[in-house]
Every structure is written in structure tokens, then in C-alpha cells.
Amino acid sequence: xxxxxxxxxxxxxxxxxxxxxxxxxxxxxxxxxxxxxxxxxxxxxxxxxxxxxxxxxxxxxxxxxxxxxxxxxxxxxxxxxxxxxxxxxxxxxxxxxxxxxxxxxxxxxxxxxxxxxxxxxxxxxxxxxxxxxxxxxxxxxxxxxxxxxxxxxxxxxxxxxxxxxxxxxxxxxxxxxxxxxxxxxxxxxxxxxxxxxxxxxxxxxxxxxxxxxxxxxxxxxxxxxxxxxxxxxxxxxxxxxxxxxxxxxxxxxxxxxxxxxxxxxxxxxxxxxxxxxxxxxxxxxxxxxxxxxxxxxxxxxxxxxxxxxxxxxxxxxxxxxxxxxxxxxxxxxxxxxxxxxxxxxxxxxxxxxxxxxxxxxxxxxxxxxxxxxxxxxxxxxxxxxxxxxxxxxxxxxxxxx
Amino acid sequence: xxxxxxxxxxxxxxxxxxxxxxxxxxxxxxxxxxxxxxxxxxxxxxxxxxxxxxxxxxxxxxxxxxxxxxxxxxxxxxxxxxxxxxxxxxxxxxxxxxxxxxxxxxxxxxxxxxxxxxxxxxxxxxxxxxxxxxxxxxxxxxxxxxxxxxxxxxxxxxxxxxxxxxxxxxxxxxxxxxxxxxxxxxxxxxxxxxxxxxxxxxxxxxxxxxxxxxxxxxxxxxxxxxxxxxxxxxxxxxxxxxxxxxxxxxxxxxxxxxxxxxxxxxxxxxxxxxxxxxxxxxxxxxxxxxxxxxxxxxxxxxxxxxxxxxxxxxxxxxxxxxxxxxxxxxxxxxxxxxxxxxxxxxxxxxxxxxxxxxxxxxxxxxxxxxxxxxxxxxxxxxxxxxxxxxxxxxxxxxxxx
Numbered sequence: 009x010x011x012x013x014x015x016x017x018x019x020x021x022x023x024x025x026x027x028x029x030x031x032x033x034x035x036x037x038x039x040x041x042x043x044x045x046x047x048x049x050x051x052x053x054x055x056x057x058x059x060x061x062x063x064x065x066x067x068x069x070x071x072x073x074x075x076x077x078x079x080x081x082x083x084x085x086x087x088x089x090x091x092x093x094x095x096x097x098x099x100x101x102x103x104x105x106x107x108x109x110x111x112x113x114x115x116x117x118x119x120x121x122x123x124x125x126x127x128x129x130x131x132x133x134x135x136x137x138x139x140x141x142x143x144x145x146x147x148x149x150x151x152x153x154x155x156x157x158x159x160x161x162x163x164x165x166x167x168x169x170x171x172x173x174x175x176x177x178x179x180x181x182x183x184x185x186x187x188x189x190x191x192x193x194x195x196x197x198x199x200x201x202x203x204x205x206x207x208x209x210x211x212x213x214x215x216x217x218x219x220x221x222x223x224x225x226x227x228x229x230x231x232x233x234x235x236x237x238x239x240x241x242x243x244x245x246x247x248x249x250x251x252x253x254x255x256x257x258x259x260x261x262x263x264x265x266x267x268x269x270x271x272x273x274x275x276x277x278x279x280x281x282x283x284x285x286x287x288x289x290x291x292x293x294x295x296x297x298x299x300x301x302x303x304x305x306x307x308x309x310x311x312x313x314x315x316x317x318x319x320x321x322x323x324x325x326x327x328x329x330x331x332x333x334x335x336x337x338x339x340x341x342x343x344x345x346x347x348x349x350x351x352x353x354x355x356x357x358x359x360x361x362x363x364x365x366x367x368x369x370x371x372x373x374x375x376x377x378x379x380x381x382x383x384x385x386x387x388x389x390x391x392x393x394x395x396x397x398x399x400x401x402x403x404x405x406x407x408x409x
Numbered sequence: 410x411x412x413x414x415x416x417x418x419x420x421x422x423x424x425x426x427x428x429x430x431x432x433x434x435x436x437x438x439x440x441x442x443x444x445x446x447x448x449x450x451x452x453x454x455x456x457x458x459x460x461x462x463x464x465x466x467x468x469x470x471x472x473x474x475x476x477x478x479x480x481x482x483x484x485x486x487x488x489x490x491x492x493x494x495x496x497x498x499x500x501x502x503x504x505x506x507x508x509x510x511x512x513x514x515x516x517x518x519x520x521x522x523x524x525x526x527x528x529x530x531x532x533x534x535x536x537x538x539x540x541x542x543x544x545x546x547x548x549x550x551x552x553x554x555x556x557x558x559x560x561x562x563x564x565x566x567x568x569x570x571x572x573x574x575x576x577x578x579x580x581x582x583x584x585x586x587x588x589x590x591x592x593x594x595x596x597x598x599x600x601x602x603x604x605x606x607x608x609x610x611x612x613x614x615x616x617x618x619x620x621x622x623x624x625x626x627x628x629x630x631x632x633x634x635x636x637x638x639x640x641x642x643x644x645x646x647x648x649x650x651x652x653x654x655x656x657x658x659x660x661x662x663x664x665x666x667x668x669x670x671x672x673x674x675x676x677x678x679x680x681x682x683x684x685x686x687x688x689x690x691x692x693x694x695x696x697x698x699x700x701x702x703x704x705x706x707x708x709x710x711x712x713x714x715x716x717x718x719x720x721x722x723x724x725x726x727x728x729x730x731x732x733x734x735x736x737x738x739x740x741x742x743x744x745x746x747x748x749x750x751x752x753x754x755x756x757x758x759x760x761x762x763x764x765x766x767x768x769x770x771x772x773x774x775x776x777x778x779x780x781x782x783x784x785x786x787x788x789x790x791x792x793x794x795x796x797x798x799x800x801x802x803x804x805x806x807x808x809x810x
Contacts, residue, residue: 009471013491017474060441368437368445368757368778384758384782388472395473399756406754407470408477408490409504 009395011242016407020249023336023401026287026297029084030323031077032305032346034065034358034377038313045304045313045348046359047376049320053327054340054361058375061338062367064385065357065377066393068344074355077305078102080343081264085298086248086394087241094267095236101169104161107259108171108238110266113179113206116234117160117170119144119227120193128189133227135165144227151216156209170232172210178203183233184214193231243269244296248398253290255283256300265298280322284329291333308346309353316348337401338363339393340375357387364400410796412648417808421650424737424802427688427698430485431724432478433706433747435466435759435778439714446705446714446749447760448777450721454728455741455762459776462739463768465786466758466778467794469745475756478706479503481744482665486699487649487795488642496637502570505562508660509572509639511667514580514607517635518561518571520545520628521594529590534628536566545628552617557610571633573611579604584634585615594632644670645697649799654691656684657701666699685727692734709747710754717749738802739764740794741776758788765801 035045068075068083069090078099079089094102097114108114119141121130145168148160156174163169180199186192195211198204214230221228244252246269253273254265262272271294273286283299290297301323307315330338338361345356359380370383381387385396398404436445469476469484470491479500480490495503498515509515520542522531537545546569549561557575564570581600587593596612599605615631622629645653647670654674655666663673672695674687684700691698702724708716731739739762746757760781771784782788786797799805 009473013471013474366437366751366755368435369441370782371442371779382783384466384779384788386782386788388788392472395471396756397473399473399475404473404475404756406475406477408480408495409500 011247013407014247014395017404018247018249018398019403019405021401021403022295023403024291024295024297025250025337025339025397025401026299026330026335027084027339027397028299028301028323028330028341029081030301030304030320030340030342032308032344032353033342034345034347034354034356035308035316036347036349036354036356038349044377045308045316046320047378049317049324051320051324051375053324054375055373057327057331057338057340057363058361058379059371059373060367060369061361061363062385063370063372063375063380063383064360064362065380065383065387066341066360066390067357067387068390072355074353075344076103076353077260077343078264080390081261083390084341084343084393085264085268086391087268088391092239092241094239096234097170097236098238100163100234101161101171102260102263104163104169105259106159106161106169106171106263108263109173110238111177112171112173113177113181113235113237115170115232115236117168117230117232118166120166120229120231121226122193122229126192128186128191128193130226131185131187131189131231133166136227138162138165140227141165141168144221147220148217148230151213151220153209153212158213166227172206174209176202177206179206179235179237181207181210181235183231183235185231185233193229196232238263238267241267245269248296248394249403250296251294252296252298253294254298254300255286256298257283258300258302261300270298280326284326288329288333304342305346308348309351311348311351313348336364337397339397341393360385360388360393362393362396362400366400366402410793412643414808415648415796418805419648419650419799420804420806422802422804423696424804425692425696425698426651426738426740426798426802427700427731427736428485428740428798429700429702429724429731429742430482431702431705431721431741431743433709433745433754434743435746435748435755435757436709436717437748437750437755437757439750445778446709446717447721448779450718450725452721452725452776454725455776456774458728458732458739458741458764459762459780460772460774461768461770462762462764463786464771464773464776464781464784465761465763466781466784466788467742467761467791468758468788469791473756475754476745477504477754478661478744479665481791482662484791485742485744485794486665486669487792488669489792493640493642495640497635498571498637499639501564501635502562502572503661503664505564505570506660507560507562507570507572507664509664510574511639512578513572513574514578514582514636514638516571516633516637518569518631518633519567521567521630521632522627523594523630527593529587529592529594531627532586532588532590532632534567537628539563539566541628542566542569545622548621549618549631552614552621554610554613559614567628573607575610577603578607580607580636580638582608582611582636584636586632586634594630597633639664639668642668646670649697649795650804651697652695653697653699654695655699655701656687657699658684659701659703662701671699681723681727685730689730689734705743706747709749710752712749712752714749737765738798740798742794761786761789761794763794763797763801767801767803
């Protein structure tokens, strides 16, 4: 729904919406005609809820497009990720689960190799092994510059996420990476006064890094590019008139939620039970809850079919606790598919269940990929989930007379 | 379909299309797992027709959006209501079933309270009761101004629809409502010469209204805002090369049809039988017929589940008379859902049946919400119905070679 229409129709209320995102929920069968991870799971509670719900399959971005968790979440939250783009540096930091704050500046970093004259010999330092890279990152982490903090997180091989945190930083920064071998790494330059001061701090960091790595013949320098803050997005309160809370354990999901102005509720543990306890304790304080469940994706990425089945079964066991709270609207879905047999995210549409007392239930007695493909919500864009949830929550006024 | 493509493909013909709009057709079951109004109805003829048809569910505007009948009809007629917006005043008049003519100027009116100094004390006159408002409207109806006619129709509480009809009126008019208490009501001003002359007539009306209400301590003045004519839309003849007729009883539906250049056929009675008689008598004169059935919506709005079932059953009984005419294409659908249990319009997709000899029939033996969700037309936008009907009527040429 475009913003203009949404702002015309949105109205406050006191109904409560719960959105459960099972990361990487969608899957594939191990053999033709077989069952997916979700279909294989013993899931009596999800199946019972499905019977009273409308079902469908969400397309995260567009047909055929495999999405990362950042854009996948944005879409499911009701923000077109092609419109609200998260800068590369920020995305990289969120992508390794770094809990990026609104004023942090993030960049894509990598180790490179320079010759004795200081010019680049290999921009990727021979794609050095992860173990070696992690050791070098430990050295970078010891670097101190007055007035700012740095965070460096390994990504893969020569790549790392680089974050600078401090007061009054500017993100209008040019890359240090000249993008070709043979040239020398550049000093970072700012495009405005605040960014110039920030560039000075970063250049002090780079000089210390160069010194620390100077005894090495390869991976003896770093390059930084794609400096970005998190974008400013209309908050859930502005856009949907919802007081929203996120119940997530991993940093990236907290980061995306914070981006939308959700309160990040502290979870005192790593278990789904801890998350549901937080949900129950805060039930009176919010009218929208996002609860993120990571394990379905992790198992999918690891190619662990049975583990993903077990993760889904664990979530299933918590559905009665959720329904005991008597929510007005419940959404159960995923930000993308992560079929265990692919060991990666995929483009396949994701099962969706929308429950409310006002929903036109499909009378389908199962929550699974094939069952959802028979549902009345059909194949829908992930960005359409929130408007449907808001309608069911009685929070969208009539258009026209 | 965008206009450019449509104009490239559209071709004349002598096939006949009948579009039956059952207002508020879509419904909800009274209990989870139960049947909707349509599914509960004894509807042998619609079910028989469904078997030879393609089925689907229409989304009137967008997922989650509840529409009024005006935009809902525009969409079903093939015009994107977000593109062809009907001004607030005109919409208000159509919304209370006023048969607005193309040159009429309509505004949103309301009673307000002014103090002895003439400044507004309460822009809404304490939301006076409907009965009291109707009495005051009777007084306004006695006001005469040379060269123009006025129509005032009650809406609710302090609100009324205000229409001025005459020759050469201009609608570029500023509101008389200053929008804040403490200020005085404004004289209406025009933004061009014709509108200036129109403003004079309206200001004469307002002065007389003030005088008539002057003995009252509250609701002693009126405010007018949102002056608008009906928008100019491409007619059915221009856009679809169809000679179209509307067979409707209520004013609003005549108004929207007239907007599209349909001939409004006079119905000599209030019964569906009267409407079908008009259809039969005019069968040779048109190639597109729109037949509007209001009772399904009225019963839905009143929360009368059984009444809505009976209304659908009544329509069902006329299907054989329709098919005896041997139409080339038949559309049976609705402008929006009006579930009796909600007593209001809703966002739920609306059952759609598309019959023609060229349709790929679904072999589904039932016309109902769940049956249509299994249909081959899937979930489609209401604006896509007319292109499908035109294709089935042999009126769309091939695109490209």
C-alpha cells in the first residue's frame, strides 16, 4: 500500500497484533513428492491454528529473487526494501548480526596486500583463510582513537564489517579503496565538516592498522568502503500508529527493529521459552509484538533437515502459550525460505498464516507449503501482510463512500 | 490494463456482456468453520453456472483496504479508483444515494454553532441528533435563489450533503469552513469568473440559512467545504467501445454509471423482477448491461445474515431468465464484501464468476467464497475483471505478432 493511502486510512486502536517470524521457514522436500521441513514436523498447534486462519504464501521481494534477512524482514514488516535501501556498509554490519545503532557509521572492510612502495598488489590479500583473518581482526580490535569506539566483525576470508561509534559523526565519507591494484590506498575524505572530523578518526585507525600489520608480507593493510549510517525510515508508530516491541536474540534483527522505532525488549537467555516469557510480561505495554526465531534458518543453512524440523516443532509447542494471551491478530510466517537441501536462502515463497476472529478462514487443516498454496490469501507480496493484519485488527478506515 | 495498451487492443463487436453486481456480496461465517451468507444460500442456478465458468476472488482496491461503494464500483467497472478520484463533496452526495448530475456541484455541509459576535463556538454543533438535524434540513430546503436549484440530504448528526444545480456553474470554490473554532465562517470565494458567480449564489443561500437558524442558540449556522463536481472519466464507449446501459434503482449507482457514460434505464418499480424486465426489453439496444442488486449489502449492513442469504437466493432465481437471453459473457460479482457479522463493508476479497463459451471452466460445482478461492482466476484485482470480460467477448485484439 502506498504511504499516502496508508496515512489516509490508518487509525489507532487497542487491538493487539503478534507477528512471529520463523527465519528461513520455507523449505523443500528431500525427494520429489516428499515433505518439506515444515510438512514433516509434528505441529498439532500450528495445524489447529491454521484451520481457523487464512493461509497463503509470501513472496519476499519478487518472484525468483532470493533475499537476505535484512530486506526480507523489511518487506515482511511492510516496507518495500527496494524503496528503503539499507547502505552496503550498514547491511554488512547487520548481516553479521551486529547490533548497529542509529548514529553508528558502518563500512565494508577488507585486508589487502601492499608492496614496499605502498601501492596495492592484491586488493583481496589472496582471500586469506578465515582463521588467519580472525587473528588479524583481534589485532585491529586493540586500536584506540580518542573520542570514538570501533567494532570489527569477521565476515568471511579477507572481509570484515567495520563500525565507528561516537558523538556527532558524519557519514558523507569517500572510500579508502581505490578499486584497482597498482594504486595506493587513499586517505578517507569527508564531504562536509562533520564528516571531515570523522574521516580524521578513521585515518588514525588506518595508520595504526598499517603499523600493526607492517611486518607481514601479505594482508598487511586494510581498505574501507561503502560508509553508511542506517537509513531513516518512518517508524511503526508514525506509519501504522502501533506501539511496537521486538523480541529478538540476534543483533541483526534487533538492528532492523530499532530502525523502525520498535522497542527492543531484553531477552534474559537464548531460549524460545525466554522470548515467550518476555512476550507475556510485556503483554499490556504494547500493541504490536515481533518475535524472531532464528533456529529454523540456522539449521537450513547448515543443511540440517532434521534440526529444522525439530526447530519448527519447538515453535509449535509454544503456540498454546501465545493463544492463551488472546491476541486479536496473529501472523506466523518467515522472511524467506532456507531449504536444508540447498544449505542457503532461496527464492521459494514462504508459508503464511493469518489468524483473527474476522479472518475468512480457509478450513484447511494444515500449516505447510502445499496447504498454504491452496489458501485464500494466495501468493502475496510480503509487503501486503501488514495491511491485511491492520485490517483484521480494525485499524484501517474505509476508503471512500 | 493501462489505457495505452487497452486503446491499442480494443475492438468493436456485437457480443453482449452482462455484469451483475451483488452489492456487498462477500461475507463471513457466523462461527469458525461455518458457511458464509453466499455458501449458506440455496443457489442451484448460480452453482450450475459456476460449473461452466472460471472462478476467482476480486480484491476491490488493495489487500486489507475496505472500500466504499463508489470506488468499489469504479474498480469493478475497470477504472482504478486511486487514479480517478471522486472529490469529497461529490462522493458524499453519491454516498447518500443522491443522483448527482455531471454539472452539479456538491459539498460536504454541516451545522455549526456561532456566538453572538458571529465567531464559531462549535464547528460540529455538538453533533446534534439525527432527528433534530433532519428538521433543520427541511428548513434549508425552503431556501430559494434565482437561477439555481439546491438539494440538501441528511448524512448523520450535524452532517449533510449539499448540491447546487444550474447552468454554467464553476466548481473552483474555497471552503466556507475556517476549520477552527474562534474564527468566523468565511464567505465562499471562487477562483475563476464562473466560480465567482457560483459563489455569489451559494453565499446568498448561506445568508438565508443563517437567518432561518438565527433564533437557535446552537446549530445556528452552516459550513460548506470540499466543493466538487463529478470527475470527467473516459466513457465506456471511448474506453471499451461498448454501448452500455445501467439497470440500477439507487441513486448512487446511477450516478457512478452516468459518470461512465452509461445510459441509465428507468426501472418501473423496486423489484429485481422489474430490473430483469428492463434487461429483457432492452436486450437488442445495448452490448453491455450493468445490473445492480442492493439488498445483499443492505442486509449485510443491518447484520441480517438470513436476509442476505434470502437476497442471494432471490438473485439466484433470476439466473435462468438471464441465461435465456443467451449472453456471450456473464460476470457475477460484488463491489466489496459486507459480512453480516461485521455489519459493515470489509476488506475481504469478493467471489467472482466469469462465464462465456470461451472461458476455461474450472469444473467447480459451487459459487461461494471457498469455492472461488480454488478457482483459476485466483485472487485478482477488480480492475482486471473488465479486460477478462472483453477478451471473452472477442473484443481484444492480439498484442504483437
